[in-house]
Amino acid sequence: MSVALASADIARAITRISHEILERNGGSDNLTLLGIPTRGAHLALRIASIIQSIEAREVSVGTLDITLHRDDLQLRPPRALMPTKIPPAGIEGKDVVLIDDVFFSGRTIRAALDALGEIGRPRTVQLAVLIDRGHRELPIRADYVGKNLPTSLEQSVRVHLSEIDGTDEVLIGKLGEL
Amino acid sequence: MRHLLSINDLSQSEAVAILDTASELARVSDAPMKKLPTLRGRTIVNLFAEDSTRTRISFEAAAKRLSADVINFSAKGSSVSKGESLKDTAQTLQAMGADAVIIRHQASGAAHRLATSHWMSGTVINAGDGTHEHPSQALLDAYTLRKHLINGAKNLQGIHVAIVGDILHSRVARSNVLLLSKLGAKVTLVAPPTLLPVGVNSWPASVSYDLDEVMPEIDAIMMLRVQSERMQEHYFPNAREYARYFGLNTDRVKRMKKNSIIMHPGPMNRGLEITADVADSARSVIVEQVSNGVSVRMAILYTLLTGEGIESGALA
Numbered sequence: 048m049s050v051a052l053a054s055a056d057i058a059r060a061i062t063r064i065s066h067e068i069l070e071r072n073g074g075s076d077n078l079t080l081l082g083i084p085t086r087g088a089h090l091a092l093r094i095a096s097i098i099q100s101i102e103a104r105e106v107s108v109g110t111l112d113i114t115l116h117r118d119d120l121q122l123r124p125p126r127a128l129m130p131t132k133i134p135p136a137g138i139e140g141k142d143v144v145l146i147d148d149v150f151f152s153g154r155t156i157r158a159a160l161d162a163l164g165e166i167g168r169p170r171t172v173q174l175a176v177l178i179d180r181g182h183r184e185l186p187i188r189a190d191y192v193g194k195n196l197p198t199s200l201e202q203s204v205r206v207h208l209s210e211i212d213g214t215d216e217v218l219i220g221k222l223g224e225l
Numbered sequence: 226m227r228h229l230l231s232i233n234d235l236s237q238s239e240a241v242a243i244l245d246t247a248s249e250l251a252r253v254s255d256a257p258m259k260k261l262p263t264l265r266g267r268t269i270v271n272l273f274a275e276d277s278t279r280t281r282i283s284f285e286a287a288a289k290r291l292s293a294d295v296i297n298f299s300a301k302g303s304s305v306s307k308g309e310s311l312k313d314t315a316q317t318l319q320a321m322g323a324d325a326v327i328i329r330h331q332a333s334g335a336a337h338r339l340a341t342s343h344w345m346s347g348t349v350i351n352a353g354d355g356t357h358e359h360p361s362q363a364l365l366d367a368y369t370l371r372k373h374l375i376n377g378a379k380n381l382q383g384i385h386v387a388i389v390g391d392i393l394h395s396r397v398a399r400s401n402v403l404l405l406s407k408l409g410a411k412v413t414l415v416a417p418p419t420l421l422p423v424g425v426n427s428w429p430a431s432v433s434y435d436l437d438e439v440m441p442e443i444d445a446i447m448m449l450r451v452q453s454e455r456m457q458e459h460y461f462p463n464a465r466e467y468a469r470y471f472g473l474n475t476d477r478v479k480r481m482k483k484n485s486i487i488m489h490p491g492p493m494n495r496g497l498e499i500t501a502d503v504a505d506s507a508r509s510v511i512v513e514q515v516s517n518g519v520s521v522r523m524a525i526l527y528t529l530l531t532g533e534g535i536e537s538g539a540l541a
Contacts, residue, residue, distance in 0.1 A: 112249070115263045115291075120531040127242060128249035128527075165258045 048220035051196055051204070057177065057215045060193030061090065064175050065097040067191050072142050077170065079141040080108040083159060084129035087147040089210045090177060094146060107134035111145070116158035133166055143169040144191075148206040150176035153187035178217055180204050228340040228349045229525060231358045232403040239528075240407060241379045244368050247517075247524035253290060254520060264293035264530055267324040272314070273352070274300040274330045279491050279515055280352050280361070284327050287522035293530075296323070311335060312344050319345035325530055326350070333357035333396075348529045356394050356455070362490050363400035365521040366447065367408055369514050373486050374444050382409035387439050388430075389415040390449035390471055390498050393422050394456070397490045398449060402430045415439055417471065419460040436471055440480040447488045448473050448499045464497055474500045478508065486510050 052060070072078055075098050082091025088110040095108040112129040145159050156174060163172060175191035180198040198204060198219065205218045205225045218225055226234060235243070253259055269288045273281050281297070288295045298318075300306055305314060311330075318326055325348040328336050333355030340349035353359040367381065374384050386405055392398045392414050405412050406429035414425065415433050425432060433439050440446075451467065461467045468474075473487065487499075487509045495501045504511060 115261045115527075120263060122532070124532040125528050126531075128246050130249065131252065161262065165256070165260075 048218055048224055050216050051219045052178075052194060052217035054215035057193070057217065060177060061093050062097055064191045064193060065094050065101070068094070068144055068173075068175065069098060069101060071173075071190070075102045075104065075106045077140075077142045078106055079134055079136070079138055079143045079169070080106065081111040081138075081143055081145055082108070083145065083147045083155065084110050084112050085211060086206050086208050089208050090148060091146040094175070107136055109134045111159055111162055113155060113158040113162050116161045118154060118158065131162075137167055138163065138169045139167040141169050142171045142173065144173045144175050146175045148177050149204050150174075150179045150189050150192070151182060153183045153185035156187050157185055177206055178204055226529065228336075229360050229529060230336045230340055230349065230351045232360050232363055232400050232407065234360075235404075235407075237380070237407050240364070240367070240404060243364055243521070243524045243528055244371060245379070246527060247364075247368050247520040248372075250523045250527070251517075251520040253523070254516065259290050260292060261290060262292050263527060264288065264291040267293045267530055268322055269293045269295050269325045269327065269526070270318050270323040271295060271297045272318070272326050272328045273298065274305060274328075274335075275353070277329050277352070279518065280329060283515065283518040284352060284361075284522050286519045287526055290519070291523055291526055293526070296321075311338065312342070315339055315342070315344035319347070323347050325526070327352045329353045331355055350525065350529065353396050355396065356399075357396050358400045359396040360400050360404075361518070361522055361525055362397050363404040364525065365514060365518040366401055366488060366490070367404050368521050369488065369510055369517050370405075370410070370445055370486075372517070373510060374484070380408040381405060384444045385411045385413065385442055386445045386447060387413045387415050387443045388447045388449065389436060389473070391420050391451050392416045392425070392449065393420045393460070394452040395449045401447065402428050406430065413439055413443070415471065417461055417467075436477065437480070440477050441482070443485060444482060445486045445488060446473065446481070447490070449490070450492060451494055451497055468497055472498055472500065473503050475502055478503055478506065481508075488514060490514070
């Protein structure tokens with residue numbers, strides 16, 4: 048088991064992603080950040096607070112639980128549902144940025160796109176992830192990546208955030224080790 | 226957990242998990258698009274050998290909001306009325322590939338028989354068996370209580386609920402006593418001695434014969450329907466006397482605590498166990514119980530029908 052990203056690396060990556068989101072969308076006017084629980088939701092709040100300090104205005108941020116849209120519900124034990132909080136302005140016509148911690152098979156994001164489709168029709172949907180570990184199983188890519196982390200399928204990647212785990216770090220280790 | 230036959234099948238944490246899931250699913254019922262793909266391709270059979278409005282429609286709505294296919298099957302108009310046995314009916318449903326059967330039956334233990342008989346391999350959900358249990362009703366009642374009386378807490382610690390009326394014939398009362406006490410609530414049963422079952426002192430509830438004495442102490446009152454169709458004998462002298470001693474009327478409601486609520490599992494005998502003005506009053510959450518029922522039953526179906534692949538894999 049080794050530390051792939053330390054606390055300072057994570058902070059720099061999140062700051063860079065925040066700037067990239069603003070650059071690409073020409074500001075935060077039409078922006079809606081949606082974090083995928085649990086850790087994506089905390090990353091979304093961090094990115095939102097950085098964007099607010101740059102732009103000096105509120106940015107709408109929420110969470111999107113995708114559990115009920117997963118395609119592996121038959122294959123795994125029932126999962127607890129997490130809250131979905133869509134900002135009051137909704138997502139209709141917005142530039143929505145989905146935010147997750149680890150980007151792997153792409154199935155979570157597929158489920159998130161389905162979940163979004165039931166809420167409304169955003170103008171664009173973009174994807175920001177802290178770690179891209181590869182091994183996509185679907186034709187989905189990320190727009191903003193904190194770090195590309197080449198891994199094998201025998202490895203697992205875990206993101207720890209201080210809000211939940213007490214520390215900020217990204218760990219990589221053998222499957223079952225983390 | 227594969228079947229839901231009795232509240233005893235649930236641990237406290239499993240019961241709380243179902244209530245939590247239900248509160249997340251409740252937002253689906255508020256959304257303009259009331260449909261989730263979660264149970265797409267699964268077949269759910271509503272096998273109702275006894276009449277029902279709320280429970281059947283509620284399970285049907287819950288299953289449809291999760292995109293399952295629903296087959297409604299009632300005793301009237303099916304071969305059950307020609308004398309077909311539960312076994313033959315179950316084998317027919319198995320042959321049609323039912324993933325879950327929601328069963329309402331006049332015989333206590335019918336759901337248990339269906340689940341343990343190997344007549345069919347699907348999930349069995351008890352929607353009321355005779356005078357035994359009605360677990361989904363208890364879960365929706367607990368959900369309603371939690372929503373109205375508990376601020377943010379997970380269980381029902383510290384609240385006092387009275388269940389009033391025909392306890393003897395009530396599967397709703399049995400399931401509620403088990404669940405509410407499991408969740409930490411205090412339960413008092415109020416009924417004439419003739420309408421209390423033998424062995425009620427062993428239940429996790431206290432018993433009172435005096436409704437007026439109980440009224441000022443409780444946070445919620447659950448009125449039960451007088452089940453005349455199950456009464457072959459006389460359990461009380463006449464309806465007027467029953468209504469006077471055990472019916473809920475405006476005078477009694479005035480003596481309740483300020484934020485207390487009035488519940489009834491339905492269908493109501495207006496004028497017998499509850500007066501019409503009380504049933505329609507602001508404190509009454511009877512209609513809300515019905516809409517909560519859909520969210521809770523979605524949570525039950527979600528909990529029992531996802532992850533099923535692993536378990537049946539283990540059985541094979």
